[in-house]
Each structure stands twice: as structure tokens, then as C-alpha cells.
Amino acid sequence: MYEIVSKEVLNEAVELMEIHAPYVARKCEAGQFIIVRVDEEGERIPLTIADYDREKETVQIIYQVVGYSTQLLSKLQVGDSVHDFVGPLGQPAPLHKLDHVIGIAGGVGAAPLYPQLRKLHEMGVKVDVIIGGRSKDFVILEDKFREFCNNVYIATDDGSKGTKGFVTTVLTDLIDKGEKFDEVIAIGPLIMMKNVVNITKPLNIPTSVSLNPIMIDGTGMCGGCRVTVGGETKFACVDGPDFDGFEVDFDECIKRQGLFKQEEKVESDHKCKIGRG
Secondary structure (H helix, E strand, O other): OEEEEEEEEOOOOEEEEEEEOHHHHHHOOOOOEEEEEOOOOOOOEEEEEEEEEOOOOEEEEEEEOOOHHHHHHHHOOOOOEEOEEEEEEOOOOOOOOOOEEEEEEEHHHHHHHHHHHHHHHHOOOEEEEEEEEOOHHHOOOHHHHHOOOOEEEEEEOOOOOOEEOOHHHHHHHHHHOOOOOOEEEEEOOHHHHHHHHHHHOOOOOOEEEEOOOOOOOOOOOOOOOEEEEOOEEEEHHHHOOEEEHHHEOHHHHHHHHOOOHHHHOOHHHOOOOOOOO
16 A cells, blocks of 8 residues: 655646655656556556655655546545555656757646656756646646746736747747757647647757557556557557657547547446456
8 A cells, every 4th residue: 555645736626646655766767657546446547757755755646636536536635545556657758968958738747747857957958848727726836847947938728827828829939039949848738749749840849748648557468558659559658658749640649539538427437347357
């Protein structure tokens, strides 16, 4: 069992938990993820590692309360435990020693982006970030990014904070003003990452994206997380989750992501049957 050592409500839909998970904390790197089960009957939920502390042996996860399982997770408090906390899974993010990198986060995409930009900063890279949200209440981790980012830009759909518009609005403005970036790291909704690539690809600005397709076992065996990258089939759980954005077939990813919308409406009756005869 993995004890919850701290919990924070970031906004009405997003929460942060710090979990005591010694092995994961000892081995994990920026870009990797874990799979959590709330209880013995629960489904497997893949969540990005938002932060970790090797000395405290803890790992932080940030999740959006949208379905049955995340609602169960949300009900747990400090002192409670989750049944499984498996990881680290996936490949560490491919981070490079460059001069200037900008990260772009859409919603909870700020969670996986944070450790990547912090690691780049530790490598001596100048890092900026654009954080997007529906409104100011949905802009998360701003203060943590400000600890090491040279510039923190905010974009909100309703204009309640920062630029009114999308993260791509800010990116376009910066490029038009002459800002030069050696790489862009975009993490968020698929349509957001696709639109970022639509801007960066014609300008040949290398762009990394993080894919979060349907995932079950996290070991590449179920095939649920398959994506097409560079014309080849890849599995996000073992080959990713970070890929070259220029090579990703976003239209296919978006289509596959919507395959089980109807089933998700009845998730309250879900019982995980993996491993049972």
C-alpha cells in the first residue's frame, strides 16, 4: 500500500497528491509516468510524474477529477493509501543541452512539463513557458515555474488572466516579435499539440509532444496505446510518451481517443478483469 503524505486542491477539477513510493522515487526521471489503482477492484489509471523527492521517497501526481476512478481517488485524504502505484513507466524525456527552449502547457499538461523544464534549467538551458487554461482558476503551477523560468506567459480562453486566447496565440506573437527558440516542448490536449506543430513545423523549430492515448497495462502488451509516428506503429507506454511532434499522426490519435466515449458514460459499473480467469 502507498500512503498519501500530502494533498492539495489546485482548482475545482484538479488535485495534487504526494505519495510515499520509495522505488518509484528512487528511479524515476522527467517524462515518465506511473499507473495507480485506488483499490483492489479499481481500474488502472496512467498518470504523469509531476515531481519527485528522492530523499523523502515521495512522488507527486496531478490528476483531473473527470471519471469514476479519479472521483474515488479524490475521496482519499492524507493518511489513506492507494492499492497500487506502479512505475516508473515509459521513457525519460529526451532533453538536450540547448540555448533556449520554450515549454507550452495546456491545462493539466503543466504537470508533466514542469519536471522537464526544471531539468533543462539544471542543465544550463534558458527556459520559458506558456501556460494555458480555460480561465485563471485553471492555470496551474505558475508559481513553481516562476522559480526557474526566465519568462512565464499565461493564456486564458476568457481573458481572465494573461493573454485572451490560446497558447498558440502567445507562441505566434513571440515568434512574430523575433524570439528564437531551439526547441518547443508542448504538452496538453491533442488538438493543442497539433496546432503548436502547425506553427513550428513550417519554421523547422524542433517540437516534442507527449501523447496520452488509451492505456491499460503500461507494458506494451495490450496495444491500446498504439500511435503512428513517422509512418510506424509505436506504443506510447514503452516507446514514449514523448515523441517528435513533426512525425505524429495527430488526426489518427484524436480519432482513437474518442472511441470509447459511450462506454466512459457507464464507468461507475467498471470492474477491472485483467488477470482474472
